[in-house]
Amino acid sequence: MIEQTSSEITQILQDWNEGNEDAKERLMPFVYDELKRQARLLMSRERKGHTLQPTALVHEAFIQISKQSGIDWKNRSHFYGIASHLMRQILVQHARSRSTAKRGSNQIHFSIDEVQLPVEQRAESILALDEVLTRLADFSEEQSKIVEMRFFGGLSNEEIADALDISVRSVIRKWGAARLWLYRELNK
Numbered sequence: 001m002i003e004q005t006s007s008e009i010t011q012i013l014q015d016w017n018e019g020n021e022d023a024k025e026r027l028m029p030f031v032y033d034e035l036k037r038q039a040r041l042l043m044s045r046e047r048k049g050h051t052l053q054p055t056a057l058v059h060e061a062f063i064q065i066s067k068q069s070g071i072d073w074k075n076r077s078h079f080y081g082i083a084s085h086l087m088r089q090i091l092v093q094h095a096r097s098r099s100t101a102k103r104g105s106n107q108i109h110f111s112i113d114e115v116q117l118p119v120e121q122r123a124e125s126i127l128a129l130d131e132v133l134t135r136l137a138d139f140s141e142e143q144s145k146i147v148e149m150r151f152f153g154g155l156s157n158e159e160i161a162d163a164l165d166i167s168v169r170s171v172i173r174k175w176g177a178a179r180l181w182l183y184r185e186l187n188k
Helices: 002-017 022-044 054-067 076-098 123-139 141-151 157-164 168-186
Strands: none
Touching: 002 022, 002 076, 022 054, 022 076, 054 076, 076 123, 076 141, 076 157, 123 141, 123 168, 141 157, 141 168, 157 168
């Protein structure tokens, strides 16, 4: 069933590549639940009473995805990788608009042993993470994408490898290096 859904998503994305406008409409039922799961996961790390809700995040991300042009959609993993990036941008934009104080000494709590990066329940934490990921991208764009896909997209090593067209072993190795770098940067 999952393999069938994955191939259906890939086919719809290929239709989109070929200019079929109704492909966007056909895609939503296939990806909505996964995008909502990712959004819930992201929002569970936010403060209580956050003004951006998972449903709104999914809808905004899908609107942004629909506006994208010139993307050669490869497959399901590639789609979720792009969605992860867009959700990051939406959360950062939202955090910037809500943040009135400087980051100061607000630390982001980060454990090397955890797959997910738990962040403090404040907008400043998302901004700090975005800043560090931007610096990581200057050093290693691929490592930054791996962190982004894990944190903002909740993708597995296999899905990330598929999206980036690298081996799972490379993802694991680069995730380990990125984790250590992030730990050092976030705990300065």
